[in-house]
């Protein structure tokens with residue numbers, strides 16, 4: 303991939319989304335310039351279905367077909383940018399893929415439900431988060447429609463006390479497994495930074511709150527959250543941000 307101006311890839315994304323952060327990270331890391339198309343939750347449904355046949359973000363458009371799915375984007379951008387080392391050596395790719403799938407589900411999906419179930423109760427906090435990268439008018443609209451927005455969100459992600467408790471358990475179990483795994487090693491697979499590590503860092507971005515993130519989540523003072531901010535795996539994700547959230551080559 304080495305286009306100029308108009309031919310740059312387009313990234314359809316939610317600025318606050320940890321799955322979108324995976325895509326931004328790999329594009330930045332690979333020195334791949336791109337144009338961002340931030341979407342507004344809810345209003346994205348029809349355009350994304352028309353564009354890609356599904357509604358989930360991120361979606362990358364580079365070439366004839368739009369590519370939905372953050373892990374697909376990670377692999378494609380690494381390959382096309384000549385950063386194959388992000389994929390890891392061939393004999394370790396299956397293990398890396400396993401970690402990426404595991405993290406998408408146990409952190410990406412379950413952490414989102416566990417955290418948002420609590421965070422949505424804090425209107426001021428959530429307006430700051432959902433307002434990231436939005437215009438003043440969009441932020442005002444969001445503030446006005448917040449109760450309906452929260453209800454739609456809870457329905458969409460099947461969020462209630464019982465599902466949130468179940469997701470908390472999944473998330474906790476994943477953190478324990480990861481803590482054990484990284485105790486004696488720097489990276490999840492092999493001895494170099496790869497896509498599994500990038501996935502871990504990006505998916506924990508709602509908890510890392512570091513300036514290396516293009517859209518750093520503000521800290522939330524809920525006691526459940528404040529304990530998580532200190533967790534060794536979250537500290538490890540901060541290390542990944544500091545050490546690897548940069549361009550490896552000029553765009």
Ligand SMILES: N[C@@H](CCC(=O)N[C@@H](CS)C(=O)NCC(=O)O)C(=O)O
Pocket residue numbers: 316319320321322347357358359360370371372373406
């Ligand atoms: N498996 C997808 C999951 C992405 C995902 O869950 N995206 C959320 C935002 S964090 C989303 O777009 N939700 C709205 C929708 O699915 O319509 C990926 O890896 O890209």
